Amino acid sequence: MLFHYHFWTPHVEETEKFYVNQGFRISLRNGKYNGEFQTFNPPLAWDDFRDKEIKFRIIEARKGAVNITFGYGKKVIFDHIGFLVSPAEYQQICKNAEDLNWKIDGGERRTFIATPYGFRVELQTHGDAIDGTVEEAELKELLLTVKKPEMKRDLNDLFGRDVPLTAVVGDTVTVNEAVMTGMKVTSIHDPNGVMIAIKSESPSA
Template sequence: MQLFHYHYWTPFVEETEQTYRSLGFEVNGRFTKDGFFHPPLTWDDFREEQPTFRIIEMRKGQINITFGYSKKVLFDHIGFLVSDEEYNLLLAQAKKLNWPIQAGERRTFLSTPLRLRLELQRRTDVIENGNDALHAMTIAVPDLSQTPKVDQLLSPLNQPIHWQKGERLSLLDVNMTNVDEMNTIDPNGVHIVKQT
């Protein structure tokens, strides 16, 4: 079980892409409701069209980050690469907890009481080769009383999720290997720290 992904909605789509590109991430795809603007296209090629991006996917090694347009910053979910055995075990545990499950062909989502969704991904083509990886993250939640249930579900995970009390669900910081800058804050307030 490997933490590999996070997703949020943002009004700062171009700025977010620029920030992650400066950290060595590459754009894998840019999707709108009606089409796409994949590389080699750059923002100068389509900025005047003012596309509303549903998803921009960026990758660096074992890390996959996605974001799309919203009027305000909203943290949505984190994702885990899992084996078939881990997938079945996690689904059984989520059912025991009466958590909603949204199963799909490409990925499955578990809805936690924290309003944080957990993506279970069995396809390894969502990441690239390389040693770049997520090592830990800190997430703010309004109610810490539910975090032990999530921790129990994620107990096989070697990459810790730290919880902090906050006014709303938000991603506070992520710990990564091989980011070029030691300390960076993306346009959405996510603190990116280099694993030492």
Template sequence: MKLFHYHYWTDSVEETEDFYWKCGFKIVQRFGKNKTYHPPLTWNDFRKEQPIFRVIEVRKGSVNITFGEGKRPIFDHIGFLVNKAEQHSICKRAMKLGWGTEMNERRTFIRAPFGLRFELQCREEVIDDIGAKFAIKGMKIGIKKEDGINQVTSVFNSSLPEIQFVKSDKLELQCVLVNGLHQYYKDPNGVVLLPS
């Protein structure tokens, strides 16, 4: 199981893409509401159309970040690369505890009682290099309510030492520790990226 991903909804889509591009991420794909704007297209090619983006995907090493159009920055979920056996076991334990579970061929989501969704992804092609030095090593996630926080260990069959949950006014991704990052950054949605 490998922590590899997070997703945000944002009112600063172009700024968010530009931020990650300047941090060395490649823009992989852009899905508008009605059509795609994948690279090699740039914002200068379609800005006048004022597209509404469902998802923009950026990657570097073994990190995958997605974001889409929203009214304000809203943290949506984090993702783990898992094998089929891990996916099945995690879902089984989550369902036993009454966590919401959405399964399909592309990916699976489980929702903890404290509101955070966890993506379970079995397809390694969603990252550029599984063994890359550039990788997520940890996250600090703010949660509003602590209902079910003690269930995380049993659902994932581990303590998930790379994730620290802290009490907050809202569900938020506060900090991401990234191996291979050389300095402190703060993205347009308030997410702090720190070298690990």
């Protein structure tokens, strides 16, 4: 299940405020202050630390089955997308990555696969990476800009199925559009240029 994307951005506070306004909760703030990494998690608010010149490594926003993270960068850079998979799916996807000669960086909590398309793929097997269910909020599809048109084919080969990603070819690798359910507005851009497009679920007959 597609559940996640991550950006580096100079608009850290603005990005947090944007997603909070869409009903997300902030579950984590970790940043470097006085040479050490520290947490500034809620109930702390920005008024408590705005003047401390913290360089945030990661801020995590959650809603339903969606998890979005971002950290400080001098310019907006798209880093990776994430899929929540079963242990069996994880093993097969890693084998497929080896067949594609893509580098696998395994970790205790998550694994990253480096693609040749300017972004990484995170594999997550822990259900606690999300707060709730797809009925509350779900990341249905991402529209990416990539530099080579083979991305969709290769990502389908990686996962062994059709993945909810589409792509256009351009000069800057990024997420153009994130299609979600459970948001408060019909369409709006986040501070990093991602269009949040709302997909309404049809009621069951």
